[in-house]
Structure formats: C-alpha cells, structure tokens
Amino acid sequence: MAALRLWLRGGKGALGLGTRRQLHRTAAAAAQLTIRDALTQAMDEEIERDETVFLLGEEVAQYDGAYKVSRGLWKKWGDKRIIDTPITEMGFAGIAVGAAMAGLRPICEFMTFNFSMQAIDQVINSAAKTYYMSAGAVPVPIVFRGPNGSSAGVAAQHSQCFAAWYSHCPGLKVLSPWSAEDAKGLLKSAIRDDNPVVFLENELMYGVPFEVSEEVQSKDFLVPIGKAKVEKAGTNITLVAHSKSVGNCMDAAAALAKEGIDCEVINMRTIRPMDMETIEASVMKTNRLVTVEGGWPQFGVGAEICARIMEGPAFNYLDAPVVRVTGADLPMPYAKILEDNCVPQVKDIIFTVKKILHV
C-alpha cells in the first residue's frame, strides 16, 4: 500500500520504467492494487494526459470522494478539473453532457447509480441519442461512473443494479469491471472513447486488492471495450458473469475443481456492446452455460445472453438449457439473513452447476 501511495504522489517520475528494464528476464514485477486505487490512478493519468478531461460530482473534490475513489485528485488538480456539485443530479448530469457536446471530456460521478435515475433522461435522451439524431454532427464523449448494484445493508433504494437498464439503449457503451486490471484499463478506455460510457463499479469491491502485472501499472495500459476475458479456461461448463459475480464464479470454480468439475469462467467486462463471440466459442467447447449477475432476473443481462445463444451458432452445441443465477426478484431487504438470500452466492453457483451436470 505504501508503494502505491508513493506512486500516486510521484506522478510521472514514480514509475521508473527505465530502471526496471534489467529485470524483464525474470517474471514481470507484480504488485498489489485495489480497485479503488486502480480507478484513482486511471482518472489521475487521464486528467494529466488530456486537458479537456475533468471530474464532477457530489463530494468528489474536497471530500476526496464519497468512497474515496477521487482521493488526492482535487489537491493535485484544483477547482477547474475536480468540481464539487450540489445535490442536483439532473442538473449536473445535464451540465456534464452539455460540456461534452461543447468539446470537453467530463467524468460525471453518481454517488451511486441509484441516483442516476434522477438524471436518466440526460443520460439517455441527451447523451446516448444525440450523435445519431444529429447524423454525426454532435459527439458526446462523456463517462458516467459510480458504484452500482447491491452493497451491504443499504436496503432497497440503494441497492439496484442498472446494467440491464443502460445496456438496453443503443448509443451507450456499458462497462462493468471486476478486477483492478479491468477497473484501470476500462476506465482509461472509457475516458478516451468519444462516446457516452456508463461505467458500473461495485462498492464492495473497492477495497479488494488484485495482483497486477507491470504492464497494468503503465500509464498507457488500456483494456479494450467490447471484449470479454476468459479468466479461467475449462472444459465442462461455462460460467459467464460481470462485476463482483465474476469473483463468485472464480470461487465456485475452485470449489468445483476439487470435485473434478472443470469450469470455464468468462468475465464479460463490457455489457454493451456484448462480446457474444467469446461466449459462443466457449459454449461450443463446453456445451453448458450458466450466467451469473447481481441484478434482477426479469429482462436482465442473463436473459439477453440466453436469447442470443438461442439465435446463434452455439445453440446446437448445448447439452442442457442455459440457466441464470441472479439477484432474487424483490426489492432488497435490510436484515442480513434476508439480504444474504437476495444476492447470488457462491453456493448458488455451485448448486446450479451440479444441477445442470446432474451430479
């Protein structure tokens, strides 16, 4: 952690890439990076790289971010680049979209995506559709980011997953990172993209450290938008997920491996445009598919994957119907026992896999 803090404060000079050259014969120098720090770095680097990039949102500046994701940025970059807004989502989201139309590249933070509902008209009608309506005259290079989905004990109004809602709309790109590598590389790609991007983070994942390679630590490390990643190769069954559920799938795969079941785990990374090719190629190999997501089942991400599998080449390779593991179909309750049973757990994934494999 100390190394990371040094990193953040050191700016350009801290990487010392030149001195690492002699080590390239050995394994790439890995480091631990939390999702939070990965996001902070991504924003810091992009703000440095392009003077039209700026961040606005509630508490992003002097408070260092409600979840400390923008820690240190205001101190470094000041009022012009890091802007605290009043609690007026519709207003500041609209202002951010207008700024994007007029040549800037805003990062608009929603404290959680639940509050984006107040501004959803600006995201969809002003941001997503304008490039099309103007026949290419007005691009909208904006990133809407913030924590999405369930947290812990925050109850119904603060726990909704918006992946399906935003991914429904053409004109938007919707990203949902899982690892620190995803978080950093995808956020940088999102900021550099000339289109409106909805970037769905996860509050429970902010503090989770991941090992990252040297490449990930560089200032030009990007993860391409629209490409899923096979986190673990396998042969018996494919597990597809996004965000925190990817971690659950990895844990389930580890447990199932002990019982001789070899799972392939795909991290979607991008929900729209969805990388169906990677999923289809996997299903054509394993013949079975489980989708896992935190959001509600009806019209969810898994539902879309099922529909596309039916319509595509992988259907003929299925040995069993596709099954979805999702959040329970009700508003999120508060009490721990109730909440735990509303959120898809590792045991749900294991249970589902075994059901499909009839073991």
Next chain:
Amino acid sequence: LVHRCARHPTPEIRCSARPLRLGLEFSLVMSKMLRLLGNLIRGSNSPAKVLVGSRNYADFASEASFDIKKCDLHRVEEGPPSTTILTREDGLKYYRTMQLIRRMELKADQLYKQKIIRGFCHLYDGQEACCVGIEVAIKPTDHLITAYRSHGFTYTRGISAKEIMAELTGRRGGCAKGRGGSMHMYADNFYGGNGIVGAQVPLGAGIALACKYLEKNEICVTLYGDGAANQGQIFETYNMAMLWKLPCIFICENNRYGMGTSVERASASTDYYKRGDYIPGLRVDGMDVLCVREATQFAADHCRSGKGPILMELQTYRYHGHSMSDPGVSYRTREEIQEVRSKSDPISMLKDRMLKNNLSSIEELKEIDAGVRKEVEEAAQFATNDPEPALEELANYIYSNESAFDVRGTNPWIKYRSVS
C-alpha cells in the same frame, strides 16, 4: 411610368402623383416637392410627358434612431438603452430574415397538411423577432441551444431553408440527413432542437461551462419556454450557473401558453424574468427585434465580463397552436390572435418603422418578399423531391470514431452495417 424622387426634407408626405400607364415600375415617394411635381404632371394633360427614372438608393436614409420599450429590471441597476439606431442595411437584413422564417414556417404548415411532413412540427411564426434579435447581438462563435420550436434558430445559426425543409420531410438532403426531423436540427455552435421540455437548460449551462473552461470569451444562449420555466432542472441549473459564474444567458420565450395551458394556470409567478431569484433579469418586448437586440447585447456584455449568468424573458406570441396537431383556438380566442397580428406583428412593426423613416420603400420590401417567396418555394420543391435516406445507412452514426460493426434489425437475419 416612374417619376424620380428628389431629396426631400419631410419624409412623411407621400407623393400623390399617379403613373399614367401600367406595366412600368412604381415608386412610392414622400416629398413635398414631389407633390408639386405631381400636380404639374397632372396639370399637363400629356401622357407623353414621361419621367423615366429608377429607384435611387441615395434617397434612402442610411440609418434612423428609434425609441424602444424600456425593459423591466430585476436585480439590475441600469438596463439596456431605450433608444437605438437601426441602419438601413441591418433593417433590410432583419426584414428579410424574419420574412423568410415566416414564409418557411407557413410553407411547413402546408406541407404538414399534405402529409409530406410527419410527426411533430412546432411552428415559430409570430416569434421571429426573438431569434433574429438574439442572433444579431451575439457572435457566430457564441453558442446557442433551444427546445423544439427551433426552425427559426436553425436558420439564424446558419442552416439554409433548403436543408431545414428537407430535414422536415425526412430526406437525405436534410441537415441531419433525415435522422432527426423537426426537433433535432443542429449546426456549428447550435445544439438543437431538443425534445424533452427543459432538458436543454442544463445542457446550455454545460456548454457555458465549456466556454469558461476553454477561455475563448464565448458565451452560451440557453432558451426555454414559459411551460418549461417550472421545471426543477432549470432551478438546479440556475444554482450551478450562479455558483460557478457560468457565461450563460438564460432566455425564457414567454408566448403565454405552454401547449394549451395559459401562464396564469401553470405558474404561481408569471414574472419569469424574476424566477432566477439571485440571477439578474430583464423582461423584454419580444415582438420588437430592436428591443431583443439591445437586451441581448446587454446580456452578452454582462456574461462576457465574468459576472456570471443573466436571465431574459422575451414576451412574444405564436400564431400557430402548440404544434400542428393543435389548432390553437380552444384555449385562446381568435380575437386575441388577430389583435396581436394587427398590433404587434414583428415583421409589420419593422416594416412600418423602415418605411416611415425612409430606410426602405414598399417596392424594395416587396422585392425582398418576392425573393423570399422564391427561396422558400425552391426549398419546398427540394424537400419534396429529394430522395429518402438510403436504407443501408440506417445504422450509421450510432457511435463516434468507431470501427464498423453490425447492428441487429427487426429480426435476427437482418443486419445493418454501422459506420461512424
């Protein structure tokens, strides 16, 4: 048969001489001397005595001074000036522009009734002084955004009548290639054309934020109507614009009705120029292009000086209903519409001023009218005959700067290629 006008000291007196033969140019002259001349001609009983002449531009005044209505002020010490100068050149320009917008909107009405224009069509006739007065007081490098009653602004911001009408008819020659229609037309530094009531106001403040950020001394004019004025997002925007001193002119075009609801039935306070509370405001006669010009100039100076936003209410009127599906007479009387037309029409007002002050002649203005009519007719012809957009291009412009990708059509076997 024409007679030449001599220079005259008192412009109000019209020449009563009448030409003896038709088919030749007429010229309306106002001169005491010419009255005498006219008497002379009549007295001579000789049709052969023909004075051949032509319009002489040297006979027009180059400019005139006008009193304009004082603006009501809110948190403003001194408002815009109450007299202004109109040059002949500017007068002709404003006249032509307003007349063209008027004719274009009436032509759109016709095309809509013939079902060549579909969907929504919100016409601007009656409000021409607003878009023209605003445009001449700002620079082309300034920015402007408005709601859906936007054809007039699309024109003043630089799109031709041809491209506007072809967009209304949904053809490939339309300014948005048929993608947008009436409510979604764009130009350089003109951000539409917005369909969601009030949503354009935060966008406008965002554009103003970009102006301030990029330090190019540009401002953004952000328009909305009396109906939109009650939207919460507008108050959110006022707050941030004032807090951050954004160079934004908020303009409420108050045409007295939000669709079918009069301002008295919609707003607890109809003093729209005061609704910005801590934001200074002006209430302006929106039927007088000179009033609008002076007020906008005043507001632009305010913004450019770094003082932050300012609010203008333009009191104006629309002759048509809210849109083409609203006849516009169920919530207001025909008498009211007629009264505004006869007493406050922006084009008539300008015309009278120019004629009374010898900035132009009836003949000259008629010639301009003819030119306008021709331009609009040609635009309508183009809009009716231009082909519709190619189906292969249906999916273009979804993403900017993106490599080509496939887009699903109405069944899984139909795919369109999207090229940005």
